Amino acid sequence: CERISSRSQMEGFHPGKAADMVVADRLALESKVAAIRAAGPAKLQVIADFDATLTKYWVDGRRGHSSHGLLQQDNPEFDAKRQALYEYYHPLEFSPTIPIEEKTKLMEEWWGKSHALLIEGGLSYDAIKKSVANSAVAFREGVAELLEFLEEKNVPVLIFSAGLADIIEEVLRQKLHKSFKNVKIISNRMVFNDGKLVAFKGKTIHVLNKNEHALDVAAPLHDKLGDVDGTIDDTDSVKKRTNVLLLGDHIGDLGMSDGLNYDTRVSVGFLNDNIEKSLESYGKAFDIVYLNDSPMYGVVKLVNELC
Numbered sequence: 273c274e275r276i277s278s279r280s281q282m283e284g285f286h287p288g289k290a291a292d293m294v295v296a297d298r299l300a301l302e303s304k305v306a307a308i309r310a311a312g313p314a315k316l317q318v319i320a321d322f323d324a325t326l327t328k329y330w331v332d333g334r335r336g337h338s339s340h341g342l343l344q345q346d347n348p349e350f351d352a353k354r355q356a357l358y359e360y361y362h363p364l365e366f367s368p369t370i371p372i373e374e375k376t377k378l379m380e381e382w383w384g385k386s387h388a389l390l391i392e393g394g395l396s397y398d399a400i401k402k403s404v405a406n407s408a409v410a411f412r413e414g415v416a417e418l419l420e421f422l423e424e425k426n427v428p429v430l431i432f433s434a435g436l437a438d439i440i441e442e443v444l445r446q447k448l449h450k451s452f453k454n455v456k457i458i459s460n461r462m463v464f465n466d467g468k469l470v471a472f473k474g475k476t477i478h479v480l481n482k483n484e485h486a487l488d489v490a491a492p493l494h495d496k497l498g499d500v501d502g503t504i505d506d507t508d509s510v511k512k513r514t515n516v517l518l519l520g521d522h523i524g525d526l527g528m529s530d531g532l533n534y535d536t537r538v539s540v541g542f543l544n545d546n547i548e549k550s551l552e553s554y555g556k557a558f559d560i561v562y563l564n565d566s567p568m569y570g571v572v573k574l575v576n577e578l579c
C-alpha cells in the first residue's frame with residue numbers, strides 16, 4: 273500500500289460511471305480512503321452481504337435467486353411446503369405495520385419451519401449442487417477480480433447472510449470456479465450425515481438478527497480467522513484490522529460492522545429497487561451508492577485505492 277502523497281492522486285479516484293454512482297460527501301469519502309490507504313492492507317477487512325450485493329438483483333430479466341430461493345429438494349412435496357411458507361411469511365417480512373418484536377418471532381418461526389422441512393425432506397448435498405447449477409444466480413461482474421485482489425493482499429472478506437452458508441459456498445465454487453482462502457461465510461450452516469442434511473449448526477441467523485448475530489460470531493473471529501469452522505487457513509488476527517470496507521444492499525446492512533470498533537469505515541450501498549424513493553436515505557447512509565444493478569468494477573477500483 274502506497275501512501276496518498278498528494279491531493280491530485282485522490283482526484284484520480286472515480287469509483288464508477290457518474291450516472292450509476294452517487295457520493296453525497298466526496299470530501300468525507302476522500303479523507304476516509306486516504307486514512308485507510310495510509311494504514312495499509314494489514315489493517316483492512318471487508319464485510320459484505322451476499323444476496324443482491326455480491327450477486328445481481330436481475331438475472332436474465334428476472335429477479336435473481338437468493339440462497340434459500342434457489343433450493344430444490346428433489347422432493348416436490350417439500351418444495352411446495354417451503355413455497356407455501358414463503359408466500360405466507362415473505363409479505364410479513366416487509367410489512368411496515370408489524371412491531372419489531374412480533375416480526376422477529378415470525379421470522380424465527382419461518383426460518384425454524386423452513387429448516388425443519390429441509391431436514392424432514394432429506395435434503396442431499398447432490399440436490400444443492402444441482403439446484404445451484406440450475407439457479408438464476410449470478411455474481412456482479414468484477415466480483416471475481418475483487419476477491420482475487422483482496423486475496424493477493426491478504427485482506428479477509430467476511431460474508432454475512434441470513435441465507436444458507438453451504439449454498440453460498442457452492443455458488444462461489446460453481447460460478448467463480450475457485451475457492452478463496454480469505455473468504456469466510458457467516459450464515460446458517462448445515463450438518464450432513466451420509467450425504468443427507470441432519471441438522472443446522474448453532475443459532476439460526478434470520479433477517480432480523482443477522483447483524484446482532486454477526487457480533488456474536490465476529491467475537492471468535494477477533495482471535496483467529498478460521499477458528500469458527502476451520503475453513504480459512506489465514507491466521508491473521510482480525511482484531512488488528514481496524515479499518516472496514518462494508519458492502520450491502522439494505523441500510524440495515526450497515527449494522528454488520530457494529531461491535532467491530534473500527535477506526536475508519538467506507539460503506540458502499542447497492543440500491544437495486546425503488547431508486548427514486550430510497551436514493552436520499554441511501555445517499556445519507558452510505559459513502560458510495562451504486563444504482564441500476566451496477567457491476568462491482570467501481571469497488572475493484574476503490575480497493576485499489578484503499579490498498
Ligand code: TMP
Pocket residue numbers: 323338339340341354357358365382383386432433434435479482
Ligand atoms: P438475505 O439472503 O438477504 O440475508 O435474506 C434471506 C432471505 O431469504 C429473506 O428475504 C427471506 C428469504 N427466505 C426464503 O426465500 N425462503 C426461506 O425458506 C427462508 C427461511 C427465507
